[in-house]
Amino acid sequence: MSELKMSIEELLSFPDDKGHFGPYGGRFVSETLMAALDDLAVMYKDKSTDPEFQAEFDHDLAHYVGRPSPLYYAERWSKKLGGARIFLKREDLNHTGAHKINNTVGQALLAKYMGKKRVIAETGAGQHGVASATVAARLGMQCTVFMGSEDIQRQTLNVYRMKLLGAEVVAVDSGSRTLKDAMNEAMRHWVTNVDDTFYIIGTVAGPHPYPQLVRDFQAVIGREARAQCIEQNGCLPDALVACVGGGSNAIGLFHPFISDEAVKMYGVEAAGHGLATGEHAAPLCEGKPGVLHGSRTYLMSDKAGQIIETHSVSAGLDYPGVGPEHSILKDSGRAEYVAVTDEEALSAFRSLTQLEGIMPALESSHALAYAEKLAPTMKQDQIIIVNLSGRGDKDIHTVAVIDGIQVLD
């Protein structure tokens, strides 16, 4: 194993009081939001060590989300690949069909304790929007979801789900009309309505304390997977694989394994049409550090510092930034970041559907595609855990269009 550039203790100490993960993270927002972020940080610091809050969160995860999610040995798929045994962490089986609900349940509890009557959220693929609309319905809060108009086209089913749940979906027409623009618009709305509104950020990006609290709410994935792997196999896995857009499902899986140094961690970004084409969404592989959406992190920006438009077949990965903790995991050498193309992800989508009867989200298909490359290089007694972060029903329309098939609109 290659030498780490930073001690495990230091990695685990992040973030500091100001939300820094080494040179990354922090709080880069306009002054109007600073008070709200301070309030949230104070509330979270208090609740994160409050056994009553944790018990309430755990109860919701068990009885509303349906946790623990299974760790499933994908035997046929593994054997076909001919190498390591691959286990899938089945976040697709959660209520609302993705890992996103873990975080929205947690943040909705915080909103409730802070006495907020409305929540807002940004969404790319729509999974976080659905998960936010879901918890808002349950708690009787008003919910407004900001979504790029390009993504609204790609994810009509999720848009309708949000509306059925009682949420207002606001189409964002500025910039590239995708996730980053939805996040800009959500921030603008939050500035204007900061007194009564809680902003449920869907990923480990954004200003402090969001990267920390979203990570903590998602870390249930890794804690469960670690215990399940030991229970089923008597040992830890050899490698973890998860897709990275903003990076919440990946951090959720990785974080509880950080001190298990022998466990390799692979974050898989969207290479879109190929890294060489420039049409991708792979800031950790191809970008450089910069500041966007409240934190310093790896970004895709041009030589003048303008944010570049990204491309991925998967709306949830179509984002030019990434959570700051991934930036430090990359620099430290503790995690490795790779990228797979649209085509490779689509091929993995079909393999898993046909060999295991599990239809994965296109986001998760990126992780699966990398596992297809990794498994054959490993021995048959080795274990890979892939985070199957969401189910693919929402993507059927996209895949059908690629196949040239008209499904009902």
Add this chain to the structure above:
Amino acid sequence: MSRIKGCFERLQGEGRKALIPFVTAGDSNPELTVPLMHSMVKSGADIIELGIPFSDPMADGPVIQLACERALSHGVTLADVLLMVSEFRKQDNQTPVVLMGYLNPIETMGYEYFAEQAAEAGVDGVLTVDLPPEEADEINGYLLQKKIDSIFLVAPTTTPERVQKICSKASGYIYYVSLKGVTGSAALDTAAVAERVSMIKGLTDLPVGVGFGIRNGETAAAIAKNADGAVVGSVLVEQIAKNQQQSDHAIAGVSSILKEMRTAMDKLNR
């Protein structure tokens, strides 16, 4: 003495308040900016805030978002903005120029190089919207070395303790954001602003400029009663947006709004 400090002292001596127009550099085309700056000075501007176009202006409303898009469609970079300031300085060595923008273009250029280039171009102050004082020490060091003022925002949500902390890192002036919202928002409550401005002035000797939501002479005058300056942006940028094909109309439109504001603000202090 810095141009900004000199400007506020001169105005104070004359019993007047600063009129501070904002336009996005390179909007609606790069050739318009320098002539527009000169014309704004003639129409009564005391300090010019020049926006650095950015792809993701999170604190701005639709008017300034579109201004950024227009400037970026011409490929305007931070380096170009600095060239515009140099060009302006060939004819105007008096009027302070403040750059207002977001951190990523500045960070991409490099803090030290940016400070050098900005000083050389004749920039007097820098206001980075998404850079609160907690994160600003490094760039402030370079700006200070080059005698460029660091201007910070204070918001309606800022506590008095934070106002003090912000003022301890700021120079030039304090930019008070008059409302919870983005630039170009709806009507502001001038009485509430007056109260906040008095609070801030009780905590610092720095001049206080007020911006966001000032759209006409009447509001500018009401704001100037308590504040040291009125910042006006979106209503000017609307003129530029309306007259994209005719630069002289854009300049005339901006000019006429500034003259109205200047007259209203000066009347008040007479």
